[in-house]
Amino acid sequence: MNLLEAMEERHAVRDYTDEPLTADQIAALKTAIGEANAAHGLNIQLIHDVPDAFGGCPTHYGRFRNVRNLIALIGRDEADGTADLDERAGHAGELLALTAVTLGLDTSWVVLHETDAHDGKWTLGEGERMPAAIALGHGTRPGRPHRSKPADELAAVEQGTYADSPAWFRHGIEAAMLAPSALGKQPFRFTLLADGHTVKAEALEGVQAEIGLGIAKLHFELAAADADFVWA
Numbered sequence: 001m002n003l004l005e006a007m008e009e010r011h012a013v014r015d016y017t018d019e020p021l022t023a024d025q026i027a028a029l030k031t032a033i034g035e036a037n038a039a040h041g042l043n044i045q046l047i048h049d050v051p052d053a054f055g056g057c058p059t060h061y062g063r064f065r066n067v068r069n070l071i072a073l074i075g076r077d078e079a080d081g082t083a084d085l086d087e088r089a090g091h092a093g094e095l096l097a098l099t100a101v102t103l104g105l106d107t108s109w110v111v112l113h114e115t116d117a118h119d120g121k122w123t124l125g126e127g128e129r130m131p132a133a134i135a136l137g138h139g140t141r142p143g144r145p146h147r148s149k150p151a152d153e154l155a156a157v158e159q160g161t162y163a164d165s166p167a168w169f170r171h172g173i174e175a176a177m178l179a180p181s182a183l184g185k186q187p188f189r190f191t192l193l194a195d196g197h198t199v200k201a202e203a204l205e206g207v208q209a210e211i212g213l214g215i216a217k218l219h220f221e222l223a224a225a226d227a228d229f230v231w232a
């Protein structure tokens with residue numbers, strides 16, 4: 001399974017069996033995490049095979065059961081505010097979630113509260129925070145597809161119509177339609193500018209919208225990889 005197929009296969013799963021991750025899965029995830037940390041200046045950590053990977057932290061919402069493995073998306077806000085930590089965590093985290101799916105694992109994004117106050121096995125360095133995390137493992141049952149916003153709500157074009165826009169833009173939007181977001185609200189929009197190759201990606205008003213923007217941009221980039229588009 002490649003990453004584009006993993007986008008179709010990925011659905012939030014919140015209830016897991018006791019089956020541990022294999023040594024190969026752990027090694028592959030650690031390699032991908034090392035690459036993500038280097039690329040985005042993050043301190044992402046894998047917690048695996050513990051009885052409660054949330055470490056007693058409350059979740060923002062949702063009922064999870066038997067989460068034994070977690071990708072803790074940790075980093076530092078840039079002093080100059082240029083590269084938003086939430087957006088970087090979204091982008092890096094979704095690549096890791098899709099990688100986990102290619103390894104045969106189920107996943108769910110989750111926002112944990114009080115991450116410095118409970119018994120989590122992650123380490124928060126000076127000035128670091130954890131905007132979100134990804135639960136992973138073997139689901140007790142398969143996830144189901146969820147409704148996404150239609151393409152014409154997620155996309156805008158400055159010139160012409162969406163239907164007549166380049167194939168790479170429409171492929172990017174179709175991939176963004178599969179992007180997970182808090183409460184499934186997908187608060188983001190992609191606009192193809194009049195020059196025909198610059199795309200403006202914006203977070204709209206909504207819960208954890210900047211994380212969702214990073215996730216959606218990753219989906220768009222994977223699907224439009226062959227086009228020579230640039231982000232505005």
Ligand SMILES: Cc1cc2nc3c(=O)[nH]c(=O)nc-3n(C[C@H](O)[C@H](O)[C@H](O)COP(=O)(O)O)c2cc1C
Nearest residue numbers: 011012060061062109110111146180181182183184
């Ligand atoms: C940034 C972010 C935060 C999320 N936080 C939670 C959460 O706290 N609790 C939860 O149960 N699900 C959480 N989710 C999972 C979403 O509810 C889920 O991705 C969405 O409903 C779409 O379903 P799908 O992932 O199956 O496509 C979160 C997802 C994202 C992207």
